[in-house]
Amino acid sequence: xxxxxxxxxxxxxxxxxxxxxxxxxxxxxxxxxxxxxxxxxxxxxxxxxxxxxxxxxxxxxxxxxxxxxxxxxxxxxxxxxxxxxxxxxxxxxxxxxxxxxxxxxxxxxxxxxxxxxxxxxxxxxxxxxxxxxxxxxxxxxxxxxxxxxxxxxxxxxxxxxxxxxxxxxxxxxxxxxxxxxxxxxxxxxxxxxxxxxxxxxxxxxxxxxxxxxxxxxxxxxxxxxxxxx
Numbered sequence: 001x002x003x004x005x006x007x008x009x010x011x012x013x014x015x016x017x018x019x020x021x022x023x024x025x026x027x028x029x030x031x032x033x034x035x036x037x038x039x040x041x042x043x044x045x046x047x048x049x050x051x052x053x054x055x056x057x058x059x060x061x062x063x064x065x066x067x068x069x070x071x072x073x074x075x076x077x078x079x080x081x082x083x084x085x086x087x088x089x090x091x092x093x094x095x096x097x098x099x100x101x102x103x104x105x106x107x108x109x110x111x112x113x114x115x116x117x118x119x120x121x122x123x124x125x126x127x128x129x130x131x132x133x134x135x136x137x138x139x140x141x142x143x144x145x146x147x148x149x150x151x152x153x154x155x156x157x158x159x160x161x162x163x164x165x166x167x168x169x170x171x172x173x174x175x176x177x178x179x180x181x182x183x184x185x186x187x188x189x190x191x192x193x194x195x196x197x198x199x200x201x202x203x204x205x206x207x208x209x210x211x212x213x214x215x216x217x218x219x220x221x222x223x224x225x226x227x228x229x
Contacts, residue, residue, distance in 0.1 A: 003071040003099065006101055007080045010087040010113030013192035016047050018114050024048050024129055026111050031077035034092055040084045059093045066100055087115040090137040091161055111123065117159055118188050120222035124184040125198055127226055131157040137170070145173055152177055157226040164217035168205065175201040180228045187219035
């Protein structure tokens with residue numbers, strides 16, 4: 001009997017219409033869908049009349065789930081892995097699962113689609129030939145400064161995921177490290193409130209203040225920063 005495959009399926013990061021035809025097809029055909037938050041994924045499945053059974057998978061339950069996943073694959077059943085939104089494993093759970101399955105010789109297939117990382121880079125107006133993705137930075141101010149200073153020295157474009165409550169702290173820190181750098185801060189990619197702020201660090205902070213986003217921050221943010229050439 002042929003062993004099953006694990007499909008790593010990208011899902012929309014905001015607008016549900018960004019779902020690909022292939023992703024819908026795969027999610028309808030697999031035996032089970034491993035989801036970070038089954039309640040969030042259920043909303044997507046309902047939108048596309050997908051009735052496949054959902055199973056909770058997170059890094060925290062990896063040890064107990066890996067045996068169950070292997071058992072299903074050995075039965076010849078195909079499975080899918082999704083995160084709450086976007087491409088799985090990009091600052092989301094799944095690395096341990098994919099690693100262990102590859103070590104055991106199982107096939108893992110990517111079903112490409114939306115990603116906040118690539119979407120932000122494509123509209124940032126900043127160099128994209130060499131970039132470093134830092135994901136979510138440490139909460140400690142000292143660790144954040146040390147990490148950013150280290151990667152600024154490489155002169156790569158940096159891509160950072162940030163929460164609204166720490167957005168201005170990040171921008172102030174970037175201004176201390178290199179006040180001449182260019183920044184694109186993008187809110188809620190693909191959603192109705194999507195907006196990109198571009199310019200020097202001080203210009204971006206000024207625009208954000210004009211929109212009232214220092215006192216009442218909200219949204220999901222991707223910050224792209226590059227030294228001014």
